[in-house]
Amino acid sequence: MGIRDIExxxxxxxxxxxxxxxxxxxxxxxxxxxxxxxxxxxxLEELQKEYEGRGFTVLGFPCNQFxxxxxxxxxxxxxFCSTTYxxxxxxxxxxxxxxxxxxPLYAELTQVKDADGKxxxxxxxxxxxxxxxxxxVTRFRPQVQPDAPEVIAAIxxxxxxxxxx
Numbered sequence: 001m002g003i004r005d006i007e008x009x010x011x012x013x014x015x016x017x018x019x020x021x022x023x024x025x026x027x028x029x030x031x032x033x034x035x036x037x038x039x040x041x042x043x044l045e046e047l048q049k050e051y052e053g054r055g056f057t058v059l060g061f062p063c064n065q066f067x068x069x070x071x072x073x074x075x076x077x078x079x080f081c082s083t084t085y086x087x088x089x090x091x092x093x094x095x096x097x098x099x100x101x102x103x104p105l106y107a108e109l110t111q112v113k114d115a116d117g118k119x120x121x122x123x124x125x126x127x128x129x130x131x132x133x134x135x136x137v138t139r140f141r142p143q144v145q146p147d148a149p150e151v152i153a154a155i156x157x158x159x160x161x162x163x164x165x
Contacts, residue, residue, distance in 0.1 A: 002135070003105070003108050003109075004017075004018045004135075005017070005019065006018045006108070008092050009093045010091070011074045011077065011090075011092060012078075018131075022133060023133055023162070024057050025051075025130065025132055025133065025159050026059055026130070026131045027044070027056070027128060027129070027131075027155065028059050028061065028109065028129040029044060029059070029060055029126055029128050030095065030125060030126065031044075031060045031061065031062050031070070031125065031126060032062065032063060032064070032070040032125040032126070033062075033069070033070055033072060033077060033080045033084075035066070035069040035070075035124075035125040035126070037125055037126040037142055037143075038125075040146055041087060042085055044060070044087075044089065044146045045085055045088065045089065046147065047147065048088060049088070051155060051159070055159060056155060057089055057090065058089035059090050060087070060090070060091040061091075061092045061103070061106075062074070062093070062094045063094065063095055063122075064094060065096060065098055065099070070125075074094060077091065077094070078091060097121075097127075098121045106122065109129045109137065110122060112129065112137045112138075112139045113139065114139045114141055115140075115141075115150070123141055124141075124142040125142060127139070128142075128146065128151065130151065132162065133158065133162045134158075134161055136158070136161070138154040140154075
């Protein structure tokens, strides 16, 4: 099974899959509403608005595995994201990113090495993975801002590869 075959569930409970985004550069992020890094939502939404017309989307995966910083229901999370940060990018249902019951998407993504050559578990909220349509994945740890030059470069490289294909 490839990454594009992985089934998802939207925050509204609808079935989806990574195949729905196969022709896009996707920025997968585990998000939380009560974290010191929560203001990254603002920059994630800016990326969504700037690049969505070019074949890009952010996918947010709410996660409550880090000090209970995403305690709400899916409905409460959706409301928070919409009213506080004006989020328009797709949100999935609350997801486990680590441990025995981690989501199959994160089982794949956590095998990817970061800039320091380290793979393994998600360290905290707002860890980012840029997935290109050709399947290439670039990993960024939580402290890397969504608009950091290296994240923008990964998005632009994915868009360029898709345009050349």
